[in-house]
Amino acid sequence: QVQLVESGGGLVQAGGSLRLSCAASGRTFSSYFMSWFRQAPGKEREFIAGIKWSGDRTYYAESVKGRFTISRDNAKNTVYLQMNSLKPEDTAVYYCAAQTGTTYYVTELYDYWGQGTQVTVSS
Numbered sequence: 001q002v003q004l005v006e007s008g009g010g011l012v013q014a015g016g017s018l019r020l021s022c023a024a025s026g027r028t029f030s031s032y033f034m035s036w037f038r039q040a041p042g043k044e045r046e047f048i049a050g051i052k053w054s055g056d057r058t059y060y061a062e063s064v065k066g067r068f069t070i071s072r073d074n075a076k077n078t079v080y081l082q083m084n085s086l087k088p089e090d091t092a093v094y095y096c097a098a099q100t101g102t103t104y105y106v107t108e109l110y111d112y113w114g115q116g117t118q119v120t121v122s123s
Contacts, residue, residue, distance in 0.1 A: 001025075001026060001112075002024055002025060002026040002028070002029065002032065002098050002111070002112045003024065003025040003026070003112070004022055004023070004024050004096050004097070004098060004112055004113065004114035005022065005023045005024075005114055005115070006020060006021065006022050006094065006095065006096050006114040006115065006116060006117040007020070007021050007022075007023070007117060008020040008021050008117060009094060009117030009118045009119045010118075010119070010120070011120045011121075011122065012086055012119075012120070012121055012122070013121070013122050014086060014087055014088055014121055014122065014123050015085060015086065016086050016121070017082070017083060017084045017085075017086065018083045018086065018119060019080060019081065019082050019083070020036070020080065020081040020083065020094055020096075020117060020119075021078055021079075021080055022034070022036075022078065022079045022080070022081075022096030022114055023076075023077060023078050024077045024078065024079070024098065025077070026077070029074060029077040029098075030053055030074040031053055031100065032053060032098040032099065032100060032111075032112075033050060033051070033052055033053060033098070033099050033100070033101065033102050033104060034050065034051050034053075034070075034072055034079040034096060034097070034098055035047060035048075035049060035050035035051070035070075035096070035097050035098075035099075035104055035110070036048050036049045036050075036068075036070060036079075036081045036094060036095070036096055036097075037094070037095045037096075037097055037107065038090075038092035038093065038094045038095070038119075039092055039093050039095070039116075040089075040091060040092040040093075043092075045095070045107055046061065047061055047104060047105045047107070048060065048061045048063070048064050048068065048081075048094075049061070049064065049068055049069075049070035049081060050070065050104035050105075051070045051071065051072050051079065052102065053074075055071070055072050055074070058070050059104050059105075063089075064083075064090075067083065067084050067085045067086075068081060068082065068083050068084070069081070069082040069084075070082075079096060081094070081096075083119070086119075086121045087121060088121045088122065088123045089121075090119060090121050091119060091120050091121050092118075092119060093116040093117065093118050093119075094116060094117050094118075094119050095113055095114050095115075095116045096113075096114045097110040097112065097113050097114070098110065098111060098112040099111050099112075
């Protein structure tokens with residue numbers, strides 16, 4: 001069993017930065033593929049970034065590539081999302097998620113989800 005708790009969301013102006021954190025409980029955190037998703041009002045939840053258990057492979061949605069960076073610290077059971085050059089269209093609830101597989105872009109394959117953290121980017 002893995003529990004995920006996100007933090008770091010907030011209100012920021014366009015062009016600004018935020019760093020989200022996702023703290024995980026459980027001794028097997030290092031064996032999970034971790035991802036960040038987001039969901040804006042009236043839209044489906046979408047994958048934005050994922051990282052392999054070893055940290056040596058990362059994956060990004062085109063909409064955030066070059067602006068967002070995912071990383072993980074297995075010693076701290078934490079995954080991060082550094083978000084730079086934020087845009088109003090990045091406004092959403094951001095969720096971290098964990099799965100034992102590697103098909104990162106399929107929402108239904110994730111085993112565990114956090115409760116989400118709100119990110120609001122003003123223009």
